[in-house]
Amino acid sequence: MLENLKSLGGCDNRGKVYCGENEIVREIYNDYLNSTKNIFDLYKKYDLKNSGIVKTELCENKEGTLLKHQKHLISYSHEWTPSMFKDSILFHLDLFINLDSYGLTLKDALPNNIVFNFSKPVFVDFLSILPIKDLENEDWLLQGYTSNKDLRYCVFETMFIPYFLIPFIILSRKNYSYFKNILFYKACNSGQNAPNWHDVGRSSGKSGLKNFIDLFLLKRSINKIKKNKFVDYCVEFKSLVEKTDLNVGSSGYSSYYEEKAENFNLSDFNNWQNKQKNVYKVLEEFKPETVLDLGANTGWFSILSEKMGAKVIATDIEIACLESIYSKAKKDNLNILPLNLSFEDLTKKLNGLSFDEKTDIGIYDDKNPIFLPATQRFKSDLVLCLALIHHLVLGMGKEIEEVIKTMAALTNKTLVLEFVGFDDEKIRQEPTFFKNLNKFSEQTYNLDLVLQIGKKYFNEVEILPSHPESRKLLILKK
Ligand SMILES: C[S@@+](CC[C@H](N)C(=O)[O-])C[C@H]1O[C@@H](n2cnc3c(N)ncnc32)[C@H](O)[C@@H]1O
Incomplete structure (x- = not known):
């Protein structure tokens, strides 16, 4: 059975993870069979799925x-x-606080x-649960850890601080691109150094002195709250995070x-x-079980779906719009996952290190993915690409074929693509907004061309009116 499943990669020395049709399957290496059975018994006994640990059999x-394990969509922190x-930090x-009451903890904090x-949020790294001792x-x-304090501080110093706290401080300074980049390129086992306090300095932009003072005070409070009781430390850490204002404000698209x-x-x-x-x-006709809404803005069509x-x-790509979707999804418990993904991000992937079992030395392995591309994770029954193609082609300068090929890779069945023509009022009113407009003409960007390319990747195309009339809805079916 396992040989037919796709490996999800990773660097766990206790087992290997595979993606099944309806579940995630974890193979356990012989040395860890007994300890895994013990942890599973405790998971059952203390009903740990209620603490947010993935449902597991x-x-x-x-x-x-x-x-x-129950299968959830795989999204990454940089998204x-x-x-x-x-919310993931809290x-x-x-x-950590809940596990402490059962004498348990986690050997990783990523x-x-x-x-x-x-x-x-759901915690999925089942094999990192272990008794504190x-x-x-x-x-x-x-x-290199010499302190005789509670060893959970060591987990925090090696993982929680670099991979959660440092990016969080960068977020609080509203440097979203730096936040996204360090979580991607400096991911654990990527072969790069972990995020560190220098990254905070580098990300601070113009308000240097104020940031320096903030940073000094924050570092001091993190050190000051280290207590003999690790749980008290977590509680105070939580209140620091809770107090931090992440208000993203609004954008032109809000x-x-x-x-x-x-x-x-x-x-x-x-x-x-x-x-x-x-x-x-x-949507009535196709009744898709899954929809991927690209360029969803504040989510009108996501919520409809x-x-x-x-x-x-x-x-x-607009953080303020995505935050608005997340707050609606949270408030009304909607089955909507908002993600910060640009068109380029849809095909982006990152491979990392594999560790030699005997020497434990990590070497770069182009078959060991750290981050799988969205095209492998988010394939949906129906893809909505509404009022976006002109941003991708006339704005970003992408080829029409590249756009349609990527959309085709993301849908199992149907693509609803709204074509926005050269004569559209938005383009006529704000030509400077579309930075690559002068590279295209009515001959190189038009409905017929989109239809012609669409037919290479889809079997059927239907055209429906949209609004205003210069826009058309293309329903492309595989
Ligand atoms: C004109 S609005 C369309 C919103 C929605 N799809 C609709 O039709 O009602 C375009 C949206 O695409 C987003 N967008 C622009 N360029 C993008 C890109 N490269 N990748 C993802 N989204 C993008 C914008 O932030 C904006 O929310």
């Missing part, structure tokens, strides 16, 4: 002992909104061990629907334009 069959990252601190079940057997963790007078009531069809009516009709029964991934 232990299966013993002729292939040996396997763990089967989360600031509030999602903050969740992780709560997990954002990559958390995924979001829409708006709820067993931390002393983790040689690799203790290298009131897009209000400005276009398209912020329609979702249940009042009468005022809808052709665009809303026809997307609704397509969710209300019609789909599980939705909503992507955009």
